[in-house]
Amino acid sequence: MRKHIAQIHPLENKKTVISQNLDVPPPVSDAARSGTSDPPLNGSPGTPLETLADLLPDDVKTGTTLIPAELVALHVVDLPVRTTRQRREALPYALEEAVGRPLEHTHFALCGPGEDGRVLAAAMDEDTLAAYLASAPGTALVPEQMVLRRPDRTIDGKETWRAYRRDDRVLVRVSDGTGFAVRNDMLHALWLSAERPAIESVGAPLGTDLVWSDHADTDLPHPGDLADADLRQGAYLPARGLKRPLKWLAAAVAVAALGHLAIAAFDLRAQRAIAEDLRADARAALATHLPDASIDDAPELILRRLAARNQPQVGSTFLPILERVAQALSRTGVAVQFRQLTWSDNAMRLTIEAPDLDMLQRAEASLRAANLQVSSGTTTADSGAARAELTVRP
Structure with a gap:
């Protein structure tokens, strides 16, 4: 199939049935920018769309310039590299034999994914691309084949075509992602060479010698597909305005x-x-x-x-406490004798003796009544005397 399609691409054979020589950039007319070089059909019967650009949504149409299929060839190629930059650099070498023309005068671009993990790529004459860039600055340059939604293969995996006829020209999108344009009188021969693929027609009726079905109401291509196919890549990548x-x-x-x-x-x-x-x-x-x-x-x-x-001057409190203890004990009227008295750490430790335990308790109570802190220690009693160890603090 690709062998017969390649014969109608000017990049692969300078003498083509289209009679288009790409070595001289063609003038870019308003009709070419809309995707067709023919005059409108003026509402001819069986033609649901006046121009190919009518297939585009309005918001996409204003920023897109369609490149006629005669001026750009689509290929499906296997590229083992992964990154976009590496794939773009590998394209010229992968398509060198397919384009059949000097690589230095050919522009290559990625157009999105192909079948089975392969890549859909475009090849175009650089002078022709430069002419479109000059005549339509600021718009995306998209091969017109991409406007037709890629058809699905048949259930048994056979190739399918989607065709758009306008006057004597037919634009075809193949299920592998590629596409081409051909005169209507040559479509039958190509169809036979391709083993009669199923054809979905979205334009004017095709010839009676073909088997086709009417798909004029088929959904439009997703705008993202067109963005992936913008030919302004590599050295022609537009500035991002940053x-x-x-x-x-x-x-x-x-x-x-x-x-x-x-x-x-x-x-x-x-x-x-x-x-x-x-x-x-x-x-x-x-x-x-x-x-x-x-x-x-x-x-x-x-x-x-x-x-x-x-630092405060600290004096001894021994004498004041001793005086307060003596006064407190004298007020009890009890005969109390000091058996032992020591002073350390601002505390007086003394052993007192009285005739009995009751008098010792009265003496301790008198000390507490004098606002002294009293801690009782060992208390003993024997014949005619009782002793107690007390610790007194101010």
């Missing part, structure tokens, strides 16, 4: 950086003012408490001197 936004972004970043620097400078100035105020307060405090000290002295030294200056 230069000006990047400049604005860089300017905004610079302004923001200057703003942050200004804030940091003001913050530093404020912190310095606060530090000077604190130093002045420290000088005044030292002048009051340590006149001979400086704020530049080590903090540990200043703290030790302040602690020594403010």
Whole structure:
């Protein structure tokens, strides 16, 4: 099948049935931009669409320029590499024999996925592409074959065609993703050579010598399919328009950086003012408490001197407590004798003796009544005397 289709592509044979020589770029007319070089059918019977561009949604039509199938050849190729860049670089070598013309004058582009993991690719004369770029700047350049939705193969896996006829010209999309254009009187011969594939017609009626079915109401191609087939690739890839936004972004970043620097400078100035105020307060405090000290002295030294200056003078409380104990015991009227008395850790430890235990309890109660803290220790009693160990604190 591909052998017969290749015969009608100008990139593969300069003498073609289309009689189109690609070495000289053809003029790009308004009709060519819409995807057809023929005049409208003016509503001829059996023609549901006036122009091929009518197959496109309105929002896609305004930004798309269709390249006639006679000027661009579609191929399905196996590329073992994975990335888009590697595939684009490998295309010229993979299609060198298929295009049959100098590679340096041929533009290659990826047009989306093909069957069985293969890649759909386009080949076109570079001068022709440059002419379209000059006449239709800013629009996507898409092979018109891509406007026809790729038909599905038959249930038994045989090839299927989708055809769009307008006057004496028929545009065909093959189920493997490729496509071509041919005169209507030659379509029958190609159809026989391709072993009579099923044909889905979306344009004017085809010849009676063909077997075809009417699919004029078939869904339009998805806009994403056309975006994948934009021939403006490689050196012809349009600029993304990021230069000006990047400049604005860089300017905004610079302004923001200057703003942050200004804030940091003001913050530093404020912190310095606060530090000077604190130093002045420290000088005044030292002048009051340590006149001979400086704020530049080590903090540990200043703290030790302040602690020594403010340490209270602690005197012994032995005599005051002894006096309070003696007064408390004298108020009981009990004959109490001191057998032992010691002083340590601001506490008086004494052993007192009385005639009996009852008098010892009265003595202890009198000490507590004098607001003294009394802790009882060992208490003993024998013939005619009782002894108790007491600890007294202020």
